[in-house]
Amino acid sequence: MEIQQIKQRFAIIGTYPGLDRAIDIARQVAPTDLSVLISGESGTGKEAFPQIIHALGGRRHGPYTAVNCGAIPDGTIDSELFGHEKGAFTGATDTRKGYFEVSDGGTIFLDEVAELPLSTQVRLLRVLETGEFIRVGSSKVLKTDVRIVAATNLDVSQAIKKGKFREDLFYRLNTVPIQMPSLRERGNDILLLFRKFASDFSERYRMPPIKLDEEARQILLNYEWPGNVRQLRNITEQLSVIEQDREVSAAVLTHYLPDYHKTRLPALINKTSLTEDAFNSEREILYKVLFDMKSDMNDLKKLVAQIMEKGSVGSDIEQENEGLIKKLYSIDNLTADVENLVTPKGPVRNERDEENIQDTEEIVEESLSLEDKEIELIIKALDKHNGKRKYAAQDLGISERTLYRKIKEYDIE
Numbered sequence: 001m002e003i004q005q006i007k008q009r010f011a012i013i014g015t016y017p018g019l020d021r022a023i024d025i026a027r028q029v030a031p032t033d034l035s036v037l038i039s040g041e042s043g044t045g046k047e048a049f050p051q052i053i054h055a056l057g058g059r060r061h062g063p064y065t066a067v068n069c070g071a072i073p074d075g076t077i078d079s080e081l082f083g084h085e086k087g088a089f090t091g092a093t094d095t096r097k098g099y100f101e102v103s104d105g106g107t108i109f110l111d112e113v114a115e116l117p118l119s120t121q122v123r124l125l126r127v128l129e130t131g132e133f134i135r136v137g138s139s140k141v142l143k144t145d146v147r148i149v150a151a152t153n154l155d156v157s158q159a160i161k162k163g164k165f166r167e168d169l170f171y172r173l174n175t176v177p178i179q180m181p182s183l184r185e186r187g188n189d190i191l192l193l194f195r196k197f198a199s200d201f202s203e204r205y206r207m208p209p210i211k212l213d214e215e216a217r218q219i220l221l222n223y224e225w226p227g228n229v230r231q232l233r234n235i236t237e238q239l240s241v242i243e244q245d246r247e248v249s250a251a252v253l254t255h256y257l258p259d260y261h262k263t264r265l266p267a268l269i270n271k272t273s274l275t276e277d278a279f280n281s282e283r284e285i286l287y288k289v290l291f292d293m294k295s296d297m298n299d300l301k302k303l304v305a306q307i308m309e310k311g312s313v314g315s316d317i318e319q320e321n322e323g324l325i326k327k328l329y330s331i332d333n334l335t336a337d338v339e340n341l342v343t344p345k346g347p348v349r350n351e352r353d354e355e356n357i358q359d360t361e362e363i364v365e366e367s368l369s370l371e372d373k374e375i376e377l378i379i380k381a382l383d384k385h386n387g388k389r390k391y392a393a394q395d396l397g398i399s400e401r402t403l404y405r406k407i408k409e410y411d412i413e
Contacts, residue, residue: 006056019186026053031056036050037174040151040180043227050064062103065108066108067109098135103144110124110149122166129172156170184223198240210240219253379412
């Protein structure tokens, strides 16, 4: 059967290549008994493909059972799928056959298969590998011959990493993968589906079909459609019932589209480039701070030279350069912190970045030389006051606590 014939038989609307590809895979795999995993967002129409596979395969005369795994409570899912014996649990007044038993010789569609609890996944894996299962409350092994088609709207690889889905079951189900495209990817298929739904509701409610003006059609194409085809159908039905004017304008349509301001723009904004620009701007500011500090460091070096000539911090020098002395004990840590902030981790460096980084390295080297001078000053001050930290700290113009931290940091004995 040709793809167009399949579309007509199963009421599939659209010409998007990804949709045609999915139908073609379903058509080719139908005559086999291979397991199929259909992936795609919620509302994309995944439920039509198990029917295609069943109708075109060798089991088309057998039973077809669709099971929504996400709608069955964890406590009863095993009983629903595999059956139970009388008295197996409270309320089990009779023996009951499960879906796998009643679907023998046919096809079973497990929708939202990623919602199954891990214990049920083990049972399902056994059915896939050997065709065997055991009813709840029984020890007798039963056999079944079913074709399993599963579907999920979740990222199964992420569920595996989180330990919520068995990897061996995934590979067993994913023998043949089918990926359903989202509605926002399908372009003009959105307008085709809208016209089809408008015609259907026109017949159902016996009123003229609604139409869209040109601006409204563009809005329809640009909207994100988080609910996909299901959402489009619901909105079309709302418009058909509520609106008196059968030609819908853009202003009217936007009232039916939640969060329309989040729609796709004709020119997409590159968030990465915006982030890099903001990062580069902030980095330039930090570099400027570093270069402004350079003059202060030159003054500090002059001060250190004066101190070295006199052998200690004299009172006159201390009073005149009190601010610079304080900078002497904070500039090192500040320079290191700024260096960590401006060192790029993600964006690609250009030639200007390389030059700036070289300048930063030069500044860091100067601060390290100050560190050596600082150690010398601390040692001299301690020697002058016979190891008494209180007076040494006063002579250096810093607090005793800061001096203690410096001694410990530089391992001064």
